[in-house]
Amino acid sequence: MVVQKFEDLVAWQKARLLTKRIYLLTASEVFSRDYGLKGQIQRAAVSVMSNIAEGFERSGLPEFHQFLVIAKGSCAEVRSQLYIALDIGYISEAEFDEASLLAEEVGKIIGGLRSSIKRQI
Structure with missing residues (x-):
C-alpha cells in the first residue's frame, strides 16, 4: 500500500485511537475535575497524532x-x-494496562517509522 496522506499511516491511525482512549478516560467524574493533569495528558495525546500529521x-x-x-x-x-x-x-x-499498552504500541510503531525514515535520509 502506498501512503499518500497522513491518514494512511498506521502510526497516525493508532495515535488517533490512543487520543480517543485518553479523552474517554479523562471524562470520568473524578479525572475531569483535575484540570491540570487532564489537560496535560490530553495535550500530550493530541501532540502524538498531530506531530505525525x-x-x-x-x-x-x-x-x-x-x-x-x-x-x-x-x-x-x-x-x-x-x-x-x-x-x-x-x-x-485495567484501564491503565489497556491505555499504557496502546501508548507503548504507538511508540514502537513511531520508532519503526522513524528508523525507516532515517535510513532514507
Whole structure:
C-alpha cells in the first residue's frame, strides 16, 4: 500500500485511537475535575497524532523524522501521566494496562517509522 496522506499511516491511525482512549478516560467524574493533569495528558495525546500529521505534510524526510521524534516523546509523556492517574486513583489497573499498552504500541510503531525514515535520509 502506498501512503499518500497522513491518514494512511498506521502510526497516525493508532495515535488517533490512543487520543480517543485518553479523552474517554479523562471524562470520568473524578479525572475531569483535575484540570491540570487532564489537560496535560490530553495535550500530550493530541501532540502524538498531530506531530505525525504535521511532519508528514512538511517538505522533506528530515523534517518528518524530527516530528516523529517529538511524537514519540509525547507518547512517553502520555505513558508517564497514566502512571500518575493510576497512582492517585483516577483510573483502574485495567484501564491503565489497556491505555499504557496502546501508548507503548504507538511508540514502537513511531520508532519503526522513524528508523525507516532515517535510513532514507
